[in-house]
Amino acid sequence: MDIRPIVTEAGQEPLNTSHSGGAIRLSGVSPQHTPATRIWFGKVKNEPGFRSVPHHHGEAETGGYVLNGHGRIYFGPGYADFVDMQEGDFVFVPPHMPHVEANMSTTEQLVWLTCRTPDNIVVNLEDVPDNSLSGYKRT
Numbered sequence: 001m002d003i004r005p006i007v008t009e010a011g012q013e014p015l016n017t018s019h020s021g022g023a024i025r026l027s028g029v030s031p032q033h034t035p036a037t038r039i040w041f042g043k044v045k046n047e048p049g050f051r052s053v054p055h056h057h058g059e060a061e062t063g064g065y066v067l068n069g070h071g072r073i074y075f076g077p078g079y080a081d082f083v084d085m086q087e088g089d090f091v092f093v094p095p096h097m098p099h100v101e102a103n104m105s106t107t108e109q110l111v112w113l114t115c116r117t118p119d120n121i122v123v124n125l126e127d128v129p130d131n132s133l134s135g136y137k138r139t
Helices: none
Strands: 023-029 041-044 060-069 070-075 081-086 090-093 097-105 110-117
Touching: 041 097, 060 081, 097 110
Parallel strands: none
Antiparallel strands: 023 041, 041 110, 060 090, 060 110, 070 081, 070 097
């Protein structure tokens, strides 16, 4: 058996990972294209003013790190609660927690590194109107 590190080169990330509306996920390390069996690690981008649809990650625990931008995660009943994140912040999202990930800037991209175990589980839920999300604006 040939055991070696696997490199996913920039621009060669597989496009067969799950997305949530305006949250585009690029897989860097995952069972879909590496020998990994219990981890998904990738980059998530939200263009200016874009957000995900409500979703959760099933049994997966999720850790994130904001590379650049101003993100907000809405959660709780009616997605009325939220936490804000800036470049350099880490976040943990518990399993099965419905949430919306939003780029709070209408001019700058939001980019995160995200690690999820056991895999990139994405369960999209019914969408909500933009105006129900406190402080969110698309343009």
